Amino acid sequence: MAQRAALRRLLLLAALLAGPAAAQFRCPEKSGYFPDPEQCDLYYKCTQSEPEEKLCPDGLVFDDTNPSQGRCDLPANVDCGDRTELQEPKPSPGCPRANGVFRHSDPEVCDKFVNCVDGEPNELPCPPGLIFDDSTSNCAWTTESQRHDCTNSKKDVLNDGFSCPDGEVIGPNGRPLPHPTFPHPDDCQKFYICRNGRVPQPGNCPADTVYNEATFRCDEPENVPGCEKWFDDVGKRNRRK
Structure with a gap:
C-alpha cells in the first residue's frame, strides 16, 4: 500500500510539473500565432483553439506583430516587452548563439x-x-x-598627416555632406576626401583645374583665390628641376 501511495504522489508531481509547459496556454483566438507570455522565442500555433508549441531557432525571437504569421526575427527588430526569458543558448566557435x-x-x-x-x-x-x-x-x-x-577609436591618418576633422560639413545646399572634401595645404590641384566623414583618401583634380573649397569641387583656376596662376607657377617649378 505504501509503495502504491508513493507512486501516486510521484505521478501527481510529474503531472503538476509538466502542466505549465504543455497545457496552460489559452488561445486568444481560434487560429493564429501567439506569443508565450514569458519566453520571447516561444510561441504557439492555434488551430480550432488548440495550441501547438513552437520554438524559434536559437538566437531569434518571435515577432508577434502579425498573428497570421509565425515569424522569428533578430532580437533588435522585436519588442519583447515583459517576455524576457529565452531558450538555453547553443553556442559554437565564433557564435554565442546559433543565429x-x-x-x-x-x-x-x-x-x-x-x-x-x-x-x-x-x-x-x-x-x-x-x-x-x-x-x-x-x-x-x-x-x-x-x-x-x-567611441575613442583611433582615427585613420594619411602618410602626409591628414585625418578627417570631427563634426559635420555643410554643403552649398545647407545640408551635411556625406563625403566631405578638404583642400590640400600646399597643392591647389590636390584635395582630400573623407568617406562617410571619417576615412581620409587623397584626391586630385583633372588637368588644368584646381580645387575650390567654397564649392567643394574642382574649378577653373581664375575662380579660386590664390590659385589663379597655379599652373603657370607649376610650369616654372618644373622647368627649374
Whole structure:
C-alpha cells in the first residue's frame, strides 16, 4: 500500500510539473500565432483553439506583430516587452548563439561583426567610418551608437598627416555632406576626401583645374583665390628641376 501511495504522489508531481509547459496556454483566438507570455522565442500555433508549441531557432525571437504569421526575427527588430526569458543558448566557435548578428570576438575590432547562421560564423565589415552597434545589430556612427567602448577609436591618418576633422560639413545646399572634401595645404590641384566623414583618401583634380573649397569641387583656376596662376607657377617649378 505504501509503495502504491508513493507512486501516486510521484505521478501527481510529474503531472503538476509538466502542466505549465504543455497545457496552460489559452488561445486568444481560434487560429493564429501567439506569443508565450514569458519566453520571447516561444510561441504557439492555434488551430480550432488548440495550441501547438513552437520554438524559434536559437538566437531569434518571435515577432508577434502579425498573428497570421509565425515569424522569428533578430532580437533588435522585436519588442519583447515583459517576455524576457529565452531558450538555453547553443553556442559554437565564433557564435554565442546559433543565429544572430554579434560583435567581433576581438574587443578592439569595432568595424567588423559576425553573422551567424545555424552556428556558422561569417565575418563582415562595416562601411568605412562606422562601427558595429549590437544594440541595433547594425553599423552606426560612433556619435549615434550605444556602444561606448569604441567611441575613442583611433582615427585613420594619411602618410602626409591628414585625418578627417570631427563634426559635420555643410554643403552649398545647407545640408551635411556625406563625403566631405578638404583642400590640400600646399597643392591647389590636390584635395582630400573623407568617406562617410571619417576615412581620409587623397584626391586630385583633372588637368588644368584646381580645387575650390567654397564649392567643394574642382574649378577653373581664375575662380579660386590664390590659385589663379597655379599652373603657370607649376610650369616654372618644373622647368627649374
